[in-house]
Amino acid sequence: MNSFVVFFRQIKSDASISAIVAGLIAVTVGFAGPVLLIFQAAKVANLSNLHLSSWIWAISIASGLTSIILSLRFKAPVITAWSTPGAVMLISGWSAYAYSDSIGAFIFSGILITILGFTGLFSSFMKRIPYAIITAMLAGILLKFGVDVFVSLKQLPMLALPMILGYLVSKRWFPRYAVVTSLLLGLLISYSLGIVNLEGARVFLVQPIFTKPTFSLSSLIGLGIPLCIVTMASQNATGLGVLRADGYNTPANPLIIATGAASILFAPFGAHGINLSALIAAICTGKEAHHDPDRRYIAGISAGLFYLIFGIFGATIVSVFAIFPSELIIVITGLALFGSIGSSLTSAMQGEEKKEAALITFLVTLSGISIAGVGSPFWGLIAGIVTDYMLSGDLRKMFSAKMFLQMRGKHRRVG
Structure with missing residues (x-):
């Protein structure tokens, strides 16, 4: 009892x-945009x-519980979310x-995903990525949101300009x-300009529906494996990168295990995947x-x-966000990320040794390319790692060692 009191006081x-x-x-941004992908995917599957x-209840509650538990456990702002690239994949x-x-x-x-966390394969991969490349990837992810703050000046200057000046x-x-x-x-300006439609808000409690899972080889291969790949590559890798970029050396394995377990537990209620967040996490880690x-x-x-509160109201929470102008969400998101954008750019370009690799990582990530359903942050990481190996000479050593082993093996077979 005493320990609980001390914990609460802290x-x-x-x-x-x-x-x-x-x-x-962070949660508002998560609901304002990515949740609309859930609606599109639901139409594709003809869901009621x-x-x-x-x-929406399942992904919100799962994200809320894991965010609270992991943040308390590691005393770090660990933010989880649902798999955005996974939702895009479901739409297609x-x-x-x-x-x-x-x-x-x-x-x-x-x-x-849980197995990858237990085996430590994901953690081993992340430890081999230079810090400059991680921060360059983060800068590439976030830069667009900073630029959009000033794009909003053209779209709705009466709202965007006072918000920027106020900041x-x-x-x-x-x-x-x-x-x-x-x-x-x-919020005050939006209301005074009459661009907030309070009558559009409709709030209802949600009733979770449990669906008994069935397993078919086609769905496991065509849906399960790709969902795992895009979640790990596009979300968990970048999410851990955000934590590292702001100085949090939280161990990767427990985070991956927790999100994998949450995905399993809430899947029967509709959750397609829970993972570490990148964008909205940067709002909380800076x-x-x-x-x-x-x-x-x-x-x-x-x-x-806030995830738990929003999740209780399920899909109807979107009607609440719909009453606010999109420019308000865009501006406040960008302003909240200014600190993370500046620090990640500074960290990425500090040393001469990794500057070229960091620059390529930044540009590839910023390009927004998507290959095989995997987004540009992952390809930015790969491009940066390859560039770093090529410029450092390690790639030549690796090829030389591999060729030596192959030649040795051939020699033994001939002998």
Whole structure:
């Protein structure tokens, strides 16, 4: 009992408005855009509104619980989310499989991810990636959101300009609350301009639906394995990179195991995959959440709690976000990411040794290319790693050793 009281007091002392708001903004951004992919995928699979609500409930509750548990366990802002590239993949090919077979494929994908966490293969891969390449990848992911802040000046200047000015003024006098001030100012201006339609909000509680999974070879191969690959490559790798870029050396294996287990447990309710977040995680891991890195874990707990609240209302929560202008979401997201963009660019270009590899990583990631359903962050990592090996000379050594072993093997067979 005493230990619980001490634990609660520590959380209370570490809590801050900036960290709590960072968690709220992160979850808001997650629902404002990626959740619409869930609606598109549901149409492809001809899901009922009840199944759709259950699906959103499942991914929200799973993300909320894992964010809270992992943030508390490691005292770091560990933010999880549903697999966005996985949802894109479902849009393109879900109609070929029965719903219960898809649930089986979701479970299979979660099992594969959990195995990768237990074996440590993913952790070993991440440890071999130079820090400059990781931060360059992060910069490539985030830069577009910073640019969009100023693109919004053309689309809705009456809203975007005051939000930017409010952020800058607050940054000068009370920097911890700069994002909060900009958000409140944006809400006030949106209401005064009459571009907030409060009548459009419709909120209902959701009733989760359990679906008994079935397993078919075609769905396991055509859906389960690709879902695992895109989730690990496009989400977990970049999500861990965000943590590393902001100085959090949280062990990778427990994070992967936790997200894999959550994917398995919530798959029968519709969850297609839970993973580490990259974009919204950067909102919580940067200086805007709190100047003290040791107190930013509160942002992870905050995000988890808002996930749980939003998840209870299921699909209808989208109607709440629909009442706000898209420019408000775009501007506040970019402003919240300013600190992470600046620090990741600085870290990526600091040393001369890795600068070329970091630059190529940044450009490939920024390009937005997608190959075999895997997004540009993964290919940016690969491009940076290959460039680093080629320029450092390690690639030649590797080929020489491989050729030597092959020649030795041939010699033995001939002998």
